[in-house]
Amino acid sequence: MTTPSIPSSQRARRVRLSPIAAAGPRHVLEAALRRIAQAVGTLRPAPAEARP
Numbered sequence: 001m002t003t004p005s006i007p008s009s010q011r012a013r014r015v016r017l018s019p020i021a022a023a024g025p026r027h028v029l030e031a032a033l034r035r036i037a038q039a040v041g042t043l044r045p046a047p048a049e050a051r052p
Helices: 008-017 019-023 026-043
Strands: none
Touching: none
16 A cells, blocks of 8 residues: 555546546547547538537
């Protein structure tokens, strides 16, 4: 217990913020993000920059 480590609260917060990143490699996360971006694109065809 003498080895310096990340506090349990900080470690729990990081796991809670990135459950997908902890579940698999980076390309899996990127593929999921791409799929979500495509779904959002089909729901909202107009880009945010075009809105006044």
